[in-house]
Amino acid sequence: MRIVVLAGGIGGARFLRGLKRAVPDADITVIGNTGDDIHLFGLKVCPDLDTVMYTLGGGIDEERGWGRTDESFRLKEELAAYGVGPEWFGLGDRDFATHIVRTQMLAAGYPLSAVTEALCDRWQPGVRMIPMTDDRVETHVAVTLPDGDPAAGPSTGSGAGAGETPPGSAAGSGVRKVIHFQEYWVRLRASVPAEAVVPVGAEQAKPAPGVLEAIAAADVILFPPSNPVVSIGTILAVPGIREAIAEAGVPVVGLSPIVGDAPVRGMADKVLAAVGVESTAWAVAEHYGSGLLDGWLVDTVDATNVERIEEAGIRCRAVPLMMTDVDATARMAREALALAEEVRTV
Numbered sequence: 001m002r003i004v005v006l007a008g009g010i011g012g013a014r015f016l017r018g019l020k021r022a023v024p025d026a027d028i029t030v031i032g033n034t035g036d037d038i039h040l041f042g043l044k045v046c047p048d049l050d051t052v053m054y055t056l057g058g059g060i061d062e063e064r065g066w067g068r069t070d071e072s073f074r075l076k077e078e079l080a081a082y083g084v085g086p087e088w089f090g091l092g093d094r095d096f097a098t099h100i101v102r103t104q105m106l107a108a109g110y111p112l113s114a115v116t117e118a119l120c121d122r123w124q125p126g127v128r129m130i131p132m133t134d135d136r137v138e139t140h141v142a143v144t145l146p147d148g149d150p151a152a153g154p155s156t157g158s159g160a161g162a163g164e165t166p167p168g169s170a171a172g173s174g175v176r177k178v179i180h181f182q183e184y185w186v187r188l189r190a191s192v193p194a195e196a197v198v199p200v201g202a203e204q205a206k207p208a209p210g211v212l213e214a215i216a217a218a219d220v221i222l223f224p225p226s227n228p229v230v231s232i233g234t235i236l237a238v239p240g241i242r243e244a245i246a247e248a249g250v251p252v253v254g255l256s257p258i259v260g261d262a263p264v265r266g267m268a269d270k271v272l273a274a275v276g277v278e279s280t281a282w283a284v285a286e287h288y289g290s291g292l293l294d295g296w297l298v299d300t301v302d303a304t305n306v307e308r309i310e311e312a313g314i315r316c317r318a319v320p321l322m323m324t325d326v327d328a329t330a331r332m333a334r335e336a337l338a339l340a341e342e343v344r345t346v
């Protein structure tokens with residue numbers, strides 16, 4: 001069975017671990033989100049690709065859900081002693097090695113997809129992982145920063161923001177700015193509303209080699225409980241990917257990252273609001289739409305959503321969707337594959 005999974009970071013990675021346990025012999029291709037990528041300290045950091053690679057390769061810090069196990073942060077401390085930041089982004093000493101290798105290979109002319117393959121040679125994640133694109137795509141978020149925010153002043157000094165203040169927008173309270181997604185998510189913890197979420201560069205990006213081929217050859221396509229806007233939404237924003245999925249002629253089944261009208265982890269509600277989508281399991285299903293999704297799993301606590309989703313033309317089941325451990329996650333993966341078989345035969 002050839003399975004294609006579109007994945008963000010933690011939600012995608014944990015789901016993939018369960019999927020591998022559920023179907024050990026399946027041929028799994030992961031199309032990874034690179035909209036979270038950021039240049040820090042001269043290095044190219046790909047947080048979502050690394051979270052998947054470390055999680056499946058056994059190198060992840062289980063408690064944090066990102067970064068390396070047994071990590072130390074001495075390099076970052078030394079940089080801070082020079083006044084070099086940003087301090088808000090956690091980069092550990094062991095993790096730094098990955099970014100150095102990646103940056104070196106990119107500088108030598110290898111595309112990100114080849115670099116990712118080389119990094120995965122070490123980690124052996126047991127899946128084929130392809131970045132959504134080899135081109136640069138960076139998710140930016142428009143926000144109004146409260147007066148007094150370090151980035152609201154005339155010079156941000158953080159070095160990582162995508163900051164640009166549209167002329168005349170500083171009137172009233174707060175300063176309207178466009179910042180990098182990581183600054184919004186990690187530094188601000190999504191504490192101010194996201195007024196717009198823009199995958200900068202996506203429109204000009206091409207799917208990485210192998211992405212469209214994997215989709216065309218898939219027997220089933222899964223959307224794990226990843227962020228619908230800044231993870232899966234970004235992947236779908238690369239021209240050609242959404243169309244290829246819709247036209248693949250195979251079941252497309254997703255699992256809701258929203259349980260009980262709230263994200264299980266993180267602040268997905270903030271970026272859903274930016275695209276006008278309610279933080280409910282049914283609203284996310286309708287956001288993807290029946291043109292894309294054939295099946296959708298909601299958690300048992302959201303069983304009342306099922307009827308509404310089915311009325312929208314998407315086959316829906318309510319099953320436990322908490323990835324508490326790998327066995328529970330494997331059961332979710334089996335449910336998703338069972339729903340795929342159900343919609344395949346209609």
Ligand code: GDP
Pocket residue numbers: 007008009010011012013048051225226227230231232255256257258259262263264265266267268321322323324
């Ligand atoms: P990120 O890139 O690290 O933010 O990770 P993803 O985009 O892959 O996934 C984030 C989403 O996973 C969040 O919106 C969470 O609500 C969702 N999530 C995390 N853990 C669980 C879980 O156990 N069950 C479900 N259904 N969703 C989860």
Ligand code: CA
Pocket residue numbers: 008009010033036047048230231
């Ligand atoms: Ca992410």
